[in-house]
Amino acid sequence: MSRAVPRSLAARLLDDYDRSLDRAGFCGARLAERLETISRIGLTENGGSNRPGFSEAERQAKDLACDWMRVAGMSVTQDAAGNRFGRLAGRDENLPAVMCGSHVDSVPDGGHFDGVLGVVLAIEAVEMWSAAGVTPLRPYEVAIFSDEEGSRFNLGLLGSGAMVGRHTQDELERLRDQDGRTFSSVVDAAGLPVPNFPQAQRDMSSIDSYVEVHIEQGRVLEREGLGLGVVSGICGLVGLEISVRGVAGHAGATPMPHRQDALVSASRMVVAINTLPGQFSATAVATVGQLNVLPNGANVIPGEVRFSVDIRDVAAGPLAALAERIVATTVQIAKADQVELSWSQVFSVPPTPVDPALVAVQEAAMAELGLPPFALPSGAGHDAMLIGAHAPMAMFFVRSRDGVSHNPREYSSLNDCAQAAHALSRTLTSLVNDPASPDEKQRRLHNV
Numbered sequence: 322m323s324r325a326v327p328r329s330l331a332a333r334l335l336d337d338y339d340r341s342l343d344r345a346g347f348c349g350a351r352l353a354e355r356l357e358t359i360s361r362i363g364l365t366e367n368g369g370s371n372r373p374g375f376s377e378a379e380r381q382a383k384d385l386a387c388d389w390m391r392v393a394g395m396s397v398t399q400d401a402a403g404n405r406f407g408r409l410a411g412r413d414e415n416l417p418a419v420m421c422g423s424h425v426d427s428v429p430d431g432g433h434f435d436g437v438l439g440v441v442l443a444i445e446a447v448e449m450w451s452a453a454g455v456t457p458l459r460p461y462e463v464a465i466f467s468d469e470e471g472s473r474f475n476l477g478l479l480g481s482g483a484m485v486g487r488h489t490q491d492e493l494e495r496l497r498d499q500d501g502r503t504f505s506s507v508v509d510a511a512g513l514p515v516p517n518f519p520q521a522q523r524d525m526s527s528i529d530s531y532v533e534v535h536i537e538q539g540r541v542l543e544r545e546g547l548g549l550g551v552v553s554g555i556c557g558l559v560g561l562e563i564s565v566r567g568v569a570g571h572a573g574a575t576p577m578p579h580r581q582d583a584l585v586s587a588s589r590m591v592v593a594i595n596t597l598p599g600q601f602s603a604t605a606v607a608t609v610g611q612l613n614v615l616p617n618g619a620n621v622i623p624g625e626v627r628f629s630v631d632i633r634d635v636a637a638g639p640l641a642a643l644a645e646r647i648v649a650t651t652v653q654i655a656k657a658d659q660v661e662l663s664w665s666q667v668f669s670v671p672p673t674p675v676d677p678a679l680v681a682v683q684e685a686a687m688a689e690l691g692l693p694p695f696a697l698p699s700g701a702g703h704d705a706m707l708i709g710a711h712a713p714m715a716m717f718f719v720r721s722r723d724g725v726s727h728n729p730r731e732y733s734s735l736n737d738c739a740q741a742a743h744a745l746s747r748t749l750t751s752l753v754n755d756p757a758s759p760d761e762k763q764r765r766l767h768n769v
């Protein structure tokens with residue numbers, strides 16, 4: 322009996338590909354082939370990707386993309402964090418560069434589009450310029466950031482974080498991976514000069530703007546019937562830990578009116594929290610994802626429940642107001658139920674706005690292609706999030722089939738990827754040929 326050989330990713334992508342999208346130097350077959358070639362590195366039994374940050378598989382995927390960049394006429398460098406940069410010289414090398422990129426690491430059994438699509442499309446833009454005989458005015462850089470997913474140290478965005486000076490070496494040294502290995506030993510094994518990791522910090526005035534294409538990892542675009550969207554902002558998040566204390570007791574010996582059941586009160590809180598985000602903004606979300614019931618016995622009335630609340634929104638005001646209301650609501654329920662409540666804020670990350678001048682360029686590019694410039698927020702963090710705090714930033718989202726991500730079933734059609742290539746290339750072409758500084762662009766935007 323022979324097992325069916327799984328069809329190659331490239332063959333599946335090309336199956337329903339609309340070849341009229343092969344124009345302006347874009348080549349669907351090349352994109353499909355590149356996605357497939359990277360997908361073979363760290364391929365899992367389930368047909369997924371396993372390329373943790375600082376692994377041999379991540380390095381191989383970076384090497385491969387760097388080969389493509391060299392062939393496309395870019396010079397390639399690596400910084401102290403293992404980030405790779407391909408640079409295409411501009412006609413005026415004194416101007417700050419336009420940067421575009423993403424990552425090639427993955428979660429342990431991830432998909433073949435998360436991160437990789439952004440890197441491959443950033444390179445495709447150079448292929449398209451080369452076919453059109455275009456030399457950009459500004460230098461252009463493709464960035465491949467190390468360990469975006471954070472599956473190694475449970476701390477993501479390490480490469481882009483190093484570029485913007487997010488962590489000191491001391492902070493990094495405290496990290497341990499799942500096998501208890503220190504940051505130094507992991508980074509050393511990856512062939513990077515260990516104590517120099519923070520030297521990857523870059524003078525951010527050398528970057529004019531940063532654009533990233535990423536799969537949506539949700540179902541908003543699919544529900545809208547759209548292949549491509551413009552990201553309206555990257556959500557900030559507030560993490561709360563709430564503890565409800567009632568009285569534990571025997572499940573048989575305590576009559577119902579005498580109970581202070583912490584789980585019943587916590588359940589009321591969970592239901593109440595679920596109704597609140599819509600009152601603050603259309604994009605706000607709140608999730609109770611972790612619940613610890615104590616003592617967690619089948620015949621014991623729960624004495625204590627600790628639960629997490631993950632609150633996100635693209636706008637700082639509604640985010641803070643929602644977090645406050647969630648706390649106030651739980652306090653109210655605890656009072657009514659006569660249980661004790663304590664809470665703490667475990668983390669808070671402000672939203673990262675996208676740059677309005679860049680968004681105007683993205684929307685113009687989509688309009689030229691006859692695509693509606695649909696805007697949607699990013700609920701997940703991306704390398705763009707850290708860079709956006711230091712340089713003008715914008716993102717495109719590509720439709721994810723069934724909204725599935727971080728899973729071998731992750732898929733985006735080649736037609737959607739091709740539309741993204743065309744919109745990205747037009748956006749980047751405008752940016753690399755615009756000599757105006759970010760300030761001048763803002764003034765221009767507001768004078769229109």
Ligand SMILES: [Zn+2]
Pocket residue numbers: 424435436469535703
């Ligand atoms: Zn990603």
